[in-house]
Amino acid sequence: MNLNMNSMESLVAQIQGLSGSIADVNQLHSLLKQSEDLFHSELARLAPLLTELDPSIHSLGYLYILEACTSAPISKEQANELVLSVARFINLCAAEQIRLAPDKFISVCKRFKDQVMLLEDPMRGVAPMLTALRKLQLSSEHLTTLHPDFLLLCLLGKCYKTGLSILEDDIFEVDQPRDFFLYCYYGGMICIGQKKFSKALELLHNVVTAPMSILNSIAVEAYKKYILVSLIHLGQFSISFPKYTSSVAQRNLKNFSQPYLDLVNSYGTGKISELETCVLANNEKFEFDKNLGLVKQVVSSMYKRNIQRLTQTYLTLSLQDIANTVQLHSAKEAEMHVLQMIQDGEIYATINQKDGMVRFLEDPEQYKSCEMIERIDSSIQRIMMLSRKLTDMDELLSCDPLYLAKAGRERQRFDFDDFDTVPSKFTI
């Protein structure tokens, strides 16, 4: 007992001593790993030790002790305290040190998230989680395990804007497929909340078409939302999958989302009445899936779609005629719709209130302005960057011994002459 006591104190001393240079920290790290069992046997005495350490300097040691502390079951009163201390640690800790023990850091953060949820105050967790996530990731292209947790907190705390900030990063590196699925699914929901439908569509598309060997319910739910968002944003939905979609998804997803596919069919007819009957018929299922709000948006998007179609056909049209063609109840209602759409830049038109006529105009964009040139230029730059990335990756893959072994094995089966050392094409 006494020995333990002493070793604990000596450990603290070592933490304090070995938190300077990188070599020292590495030495400390192996030391800490050895004494992990010790921490877990001495749970009760750990808390006071923390006060002796400075989280910004002794981050690694602090992390190990904190992790051990949080592993114990705690009461609700303590939870509040814990949340505070973890949040403080996350804010102050040094990124280089905690990256040495990412799993410890992740487990602390996950428990932190659980506690915040237990306290039913998800908003409190949003900012610390964002900091944690930034400190943990090696580059902005890296998807950490904390991403989905952070997005979940954002969703629950309704802090959609904060969530969007990380969704803008392009993600290329993924640790865990499950993280990726959840990240895209939650991200899609946040984008839907912010009405950024094209981004949402992209994220949900990623879930649906991601390689998978067994169907998971994240993909199923994502597919349902994907259908709805596609209808809202594009006004159509193609039932067929892209050919790179995993065969599991292609075979099974449709079976789980029949009401949604019915909705697609009735949307295709362009008739509000049919769409509404379909919605009514499947109301319970939509409600059960918590997609009723989106379904309602689908219905209202149809009015817009129909009005937009009129702009293709007519130069001028009376409000009454618009109301008749798109099955609105009155000219007044039609006027509101048109007005809203002009405001949102979805159509170009002027309303002449005197004789109740709407004059549809062509898109005024002439593609001559400096902004447009800049936009095109930035787009070109981006695409060049992506192309470079693609080539890099292709090269990297061509040198990957694992890949070469596999590709070589498969080639030989067909024809020995075909075998060349550099794979000519790699399609995904």
Next chain:
Amino acid sequence: MEAEDEATGQMIEEEEIYVNGGGDGDESKRHRPIISGEQLDIEAYAALYTGRTKISRLLFIAEKCGNASMQLDALRMAYDEIKKGENTQLFREVVAKIDGRLGPNYGPDSTWADAVDRRAELRKEKLENELNAYRTNLIKESIRMGYNDFGDFYFVHGQLGDAFKNYVRTRDYCTTSKHIVHMCMNAILVSIEMGQFTHVTSYVSKAEQSQDALDPVAIAKLRCAAGLALLEGKKYKLAARKFLETGPELGNNYTEVIAPQDVATYGGLCALASFDRAELKSKVIDNVNFRNFLELVPEIRELINDFYTSHYASCLEYLGNLKANLLLDIHLHDHVETLYEQIRNKALIQYTHPFVSVDLHMMANAFNTSVSSLEKELEALITNNQIQARIDSHNKILYARHADQRNATFQRVLQTGSEFDREVRAMLLRANLIKHEFNLKASRKH
């Protein structure tokens, strides 16, 4: 094609403008009485056909016309016709349909029917004995004849399925290509009567394989049969081609299936609905062969010419007048609506094509319709991207719309760019996921 169009355009220009302007004075001068606008003359119609199709056509008319006196006329003629043959089953059906409305002369003549049935029974027995004898002797040609006789027997007695089976059975015993053609012809005839048009197509192609045994009449017959099959399959353009290829040798040689008048009607309407102007000119109007057919049905000839010279009102009037009778045609009735719609749409498209702006009032006049319904039709066509124009609903003018190439290009470029961007990113991600999974599997293995 452009040049040619312009030349003809110039020729008719004067009249054209007049008609577009709704010149009614001219209209009356050109207006000829339209013969087949009247009620169908069933007697004349029935005289065009022979054999079973005559009866089926009469019965079809009786069923569809919805006019008691016409119905009874048709039934009476069918009754007379059936009595010449031996199909007692059909006879009983017709008698039931007449239901005594035509007096005692058209009652259920059971003595006749029983006599025919008895004779049929005897004949069938005889045929069976003969066929058995042939089969034991193993003489190919005789067996073929035996089956063929059986086919004929069943066909006459209205058992089409059995007739078809027997005709097809002769195939194994065919020794010359002439026999094969004969077998195919029989099979086609029965299939058309049964309404099995997939069989028709396959036997037509089978018959066409033995080129050497085909005389011009047979070729013409095959073209007609193929045309009918395609028409039934709603492939109007291909059907039109087949009918247009039909040689004048057809004459009255295929009246058990189709009359030359029908070739003109079917071919003309299908061509009108599916061909573009150049094709219409080269393949229909300048087609010497087909002109012979068209002479038989002057209305069709007139309306095709009217369509080509842009006298749409007159063309549509002809069509309107013909409609009631076409609906009574056993092969065409299902397709009349679709064909008419397509012809009308084409007329609308052609009308608007040369103009920058069109006054809807004038256009409505030219098409003999109201402005509002015309607007609806145009709207549908614009939505389907068949007319590039926009409607000024306030002033009732249609403006042609010339897409701005430059803007469209910019738009497309930006769109393609963002699509590419998105797809490459998604692809990189997927690649990473696959790689991850692969590494995982590999590490598990080791």
